[in-house]
Amino acid sequence: MTRPAPGPDQPPIPVRLVTFNTHHGVGDDRRHDLPRLATVLAAADADVICLQEVDSHFGERSEDVDQAVLLSRALDMQLAWGPAIDQPGRVGKPRRQYGNALLSRLPILVSDVHPLPGGGEPRSALRTLVELDGGALWVTTTHLSTRSADERAEQAALLRDLHTEPMATGVVVGDFNAGPDAPELAPLRESFADAWTLATERDDQARWRFWQRQEGLTHPARSPHVRIDQVWVTPGIAVAGARVLDGGGASDHLPLAVDLLVPSGV
Template identity: 35%
Template structure:
């Protein structure tokens, strides 16, 4: 058998020693995407069942906002699942998860039977999207007055940046201050006391000085108050005049930056924040 020249053989062996295998490359890529200390991006967005202020129902428009933000975790409010003709009977949380290649969990706070036998149930509520698998999920219904609409607290547990993390998403009532305060108190009861790093996001339908908000910010830190610039108004989208969409965090989650994104895709504006996990 013909032998390779000594110089060529040494060069070839050297290359084998420094080139990674396919498995090594994959593992390294995963480490880069979810390595400890890497910033974590989180979004909260009331999507108004996909209808923008222009009256157009367009899930793709919302998906692009989420995609372009680079969010790792997203809390969505006002999400339809086979709800009605207003959203073309689409399973919206499953659609977003497939389009964005993310894991999801859905909380059906309104859950009605189908119009016709054999069709899916008609549901409306909140959704959580996550780049990492969701290890545990639970939705707890919040206090509701006789004339109110049922709301809930959706809590997902996942592992991001090598850290176990609780991600809670809610949408408090819009038209009754006392009911909303009871809902906030229930959220504290359900979430407080855990040592697991926690993020609480959602459309809370109240301004920062309201009792229902201070009930929450006595327990969790207000991300926008710490690192946001300007008033942080999110509603109404066409002429924002109130900050009612929030990201709150525990002390093991350190905020780096926060921004309100400008878009006409919903009647609310989304809020995106960046954190580091300790």
């Protein structure tokens, strides 16, 4: 995939992006601890944070709070919300929701939610346009099915098709429940490239295990051995660095951070 360099009079725009499957704020100690999660996210010092498995008044497992709103307030970031499950609440209570969220230091211009095909647990994609200083970036946050490769292939095709021609500069991020080379992610590879592979500098939180160095492994958090949390970028976006962060025990996944260089003027 050819990646043209920005012109000399238009330097690329740096954007730090983090994706993190939060396991509805329940850590590997089985405790729901939203302040712990907020601390991990704040330490990432990201411009855009993409979250999966976020609860909003979902029930006792997350103390019936709106996690997305509370996290956005704690981090003083703008919020886009994309439920995959949306059910009526109890009488007099808010709707019971679960899905994806995007937190941003950058202005959020538009956002919309797209259901993904497949059975079992409902899945969705949250598509958001964020404004950059001299440009814009489409960010699609998602969480694919665990049921079958065939379902994930259908979902990956829809994600590819969501990114239309006018959306020349963008990323698709989240928990894909498959490795980046999995056959079912072939539709994504038609239009996007794996940011981890493109990164000039890479580092793995599990680097003390010499056989896992620079592999980007994110799950399970205590002993990661798969790379299912990924960032995919369109042609023209360079990746200065990628690293797996210390999750602080806040989830059963580890966060992935990438430093993007987004072309100006698009």
